[in-house]
Each structure stands twice: as structure tokens, then as C-alpha cells.
Amino acid sequence: MNPIAAIGRTFLSVSDTVGGITLTLLRILRAASRLRFDRDETWLNLYKVGVKSYPIVIMTAIFTGAIMVIQSGQYVKQTGATGLLGWGAGYAVLAEVGPVLIGLMFSGRVGANNTAELGTMKVTEQIDALRALAIDPMQHLVVPRFLAMVVMLLLLTALGDLFALVGGALTSQFILDVDWRVFFNGVFNSQLLDEYLVGLSKGVTFGASISVVSCFYGLGVSGGAAGVGRAVNNCVVTSAIGIFVWDYVITYLAN
């Protein structure tokens, strides 16, 4: 294979995807700005996306906090700087690891589900049926999902942060023998509000990114069940890349 042709093909493919995602975002924002999206569908999606996701987010968050404490624990024990345990775990969890891991879990659960759902609707002509019934799929299906994912990933990140700290405190108490009050003192005395807010802004951005990517791939499905499978796969991969790219951008801007 000609390497230049391969590079050219890859470049065109990436440009096609990025362009498509950008256009999808613009179409979503235009439809959302009319404030005429389906409210029932939005409530339903808030429930599906948020309420049904919180067990997995809490589980992820507890272990994330616990792992952060275990990782820093050996150095804390060696140096006796137990007051830094809360700061170290809190800083890492609130600003970085918490939002990223929750975003990845969210992408795997909600984003993939969204792509599969929209893709199946596309291949079974349900999207065409909506249009034939004079209903705009963007306002009826896509905008409610976008709003639900943005709002719910923000709330889930806030909730996840809390549980990550709880997980850290429990690990600190029972594994490292560092009193949980010492751990929380370390967190609250370190003035981590900025990191917390940066983490939440990542939650909003990841939510928007996952929703746009999943809707783009879902609405672009062709080729039946195999096409849906490919779209879900592409959605998970692209969402993960999106999370890391946006994480880098926000971290860079915040520092």
C-alpha cells in the first residue's frame, strides 16, 4: 500500500468525522436555541441517563478515591505527613481522575446506548417515520439527549466527587490507619474549590462531547445490525479520545 495514500485516506477520514461532529453540534445548538424541544422526552432521558447511571458512577468513584489513597499511602506512611493524604487524594480526584473516569464510564454506558438506540431507529426507519409524521428528529430525539447528558454528567461528577472522597476516607481509616477526620481536614484545608470547579466544568464538557459524538454516530448508521455495531464501537473510541483531548485543553487553560 502506498504510505502517502494511506496517510491521505486517514486524514480525509478524520476530517470527515471531525467535520460531521462539528456540524452535528451546530445543528443541536440551533435546535436547542429555539426552545421547542420535546419536554417529555427530556424528562425521560434525564431519568434514563442520570438516575439509572448513579449506581455505576458511585461504584467507580468510591474505588477511584480508594486507589488514590492507596497509591499515596505508602509515601505518607514513610514520611508521616498524614495531613497531605487528603490534599493529594482530593486534588487528584476532584480535578482529574474523578471526572475522567466517570466520563469514561458514562461514555461506555450512556453514549454507547444512545448510539445503539438512535442507530436502531435509523435502520428500522423510525427516524424517517418521525420526519414523515412532520416531527423534527433533532428537536424530538437529539436535543433532549444532549441536554440530559450535559446536565446529568455535571450532577454525576458532583456526586461522584463526594463518593470518591468517602472512598478515600474509608480506605484511609481502614487500610492506612489514618483517621478519616484527618483525611477530610486535609481535603477541606487545602482549598480545593478551584479544582472542584475545574472538575465540574470537565463534567459538562465531557457530557456535551459524549452526547454529540454518540448522536453523530447513531444518526449516521447504515448497513443494518452490523452498521449499528460499528457505530457503537466508533462512538466509544471517539468519545474516549474526546474526553482525553478536552481534559488536556481544560487542564491547560485552568493552569
Add this chain to the structure above:
Amino acid sequence: MVNMRDDPMAQAVPWLKPALTRMPDRPVVMRVQGLTKWFGDVCVLDRVDFEMREGEVVGLIGPGGAGKTVFVKICCGLMDPDAGNIEILGENLLELKEKQRQRLRERIGLVFQNYALFDFMTVGDNVAFPMKQRGGSTPEEIEAKVQERLSEVDLPKVRHLMPNELSGGMKKRVGLARANINDPELIFFDDPTAGLDPVTSSKIFNLIRKTQSHRNSTCLVISHDIDRMRPACDRYILLYEARVHFAGTEAEAMAATDPIVREFFRKEEGLK
């Protein structure tokens, strides 16, 4: 009102004349001129001319892959052609923006080949959905109309079932009820009897005729089942190799000397 003698379309397309003279006083509901659609190197519709008058039921027949479904999707504004002109219910479809197309679609019904029922809604919600979205009706009015439409298609007791609990024939009838809920002036039926047994197929065609005569709607029915669609259709269009190969009544088809037309209609006659 369009007068046959003044109608330039009828003058330009000779085969339309006999069909149009049967309903000369009826206004034209749909007029398609030079419709062309390519998918890559394959031409699926090649300069198709077509016209329907109010209250007509036209059967669109042709071999698989002849472009029948594409034709219907283009006429509903779900797909754009590469060339041609489409006038539907007095509007030039291709000049309309998406919002205007949406308003036009409120006057059009479409029954999909593969049902396209929303699988996350009950049957009743599926049928009610277009009416709810349109607005302007109370929940009681919507409920009453849903029940009326489901009764019309002989499914008065399935309101609370999910689509996956229905048979193929029942899904088709629910699709018919949904397409009819807003009393459209023009209805497209994309192979409404595909995969159905002969008895259910006959029922579906009877329903189409009944619906048309109740509301004086204009219907375009795609089917391969010429034998069973006979009672429902006023005339036929045969799409063959991307072009309109024949247009006329069953009698005209039977009298035709063209081997393709004869093969299509005589084969079905043989089955009778």
C-alpha cells in the same frame, strides 16, 4: 381545478391522457416531472413523470430494485432527487425549506414497508403520537380518535400492547391507523402487504379502499401483489428499469402488447 384540455402536463405526456380523462374534474394532488435519482453510478429513477388526481388510488408496481420506495421517499421529502420537479398539494416540494416541508408532511401520510412503529411506545401512543405532536387537541379528543382509528383497522383491543407483541399484519394495520390519525389528504403505502398471508393482504387492501372512500384521500400503493390490489386501485404505474414503463387501468394493461406489461399482469391473471 385543472382542466384536462388546458393541462400542459397531460399534453406533454401522452400516456397520462387516458388516465386523466377518467377524473378530469378532480384537482391534481401530485405532479412529478423528470424525476431523476442516482446512487453512485446506478440510476434508480430516470426522468419519471407522474400525476395523481384527488381521490385516486394508484398502484405503483415494478420489479424489486426498480426505485419504487425511493420514489415514495422523494415524494415525502425524506430524500432529495438529483433532478426533476415535484408538486404536492399545491406546493413545490423541492423549493420548500425543512420547516415548510414539515408543515406539508402534516397533510401527508406514509405507511412504511417495515412498519417503522416506535418500539419504545405502546400501540396507542404510536397512533396518538402525530396528533399529540401537532397540538391543539385535548387528551380526551386524542384518546377518542386513537380508539376510532384502531377500531377502523379492526384492532380495538391492542391499545396497551407494545409493537413487538403484535404480528406482522397487526403492525401494518397499526401503521395504517397512525398514518391516518391526522386525516391526511395524500397517503403513500410502501408495500403494505409484504410478507403477509393472502387473507391479511386482502384485508389490508380493503382497508386502504375503505379509508380512501371515507375521507376521499388520494393514495399511492406500492405492491407486488397485483392480484389482491385490484379491488383497491383505480389505475397502475409500472416502474421498470428506473422509468415509467406503463400507466393505465387494469383493462389497458391486459390489452397492452408490450411484453413486460403483459408479463406483469398476465402472470397474476394466471394465478387467479
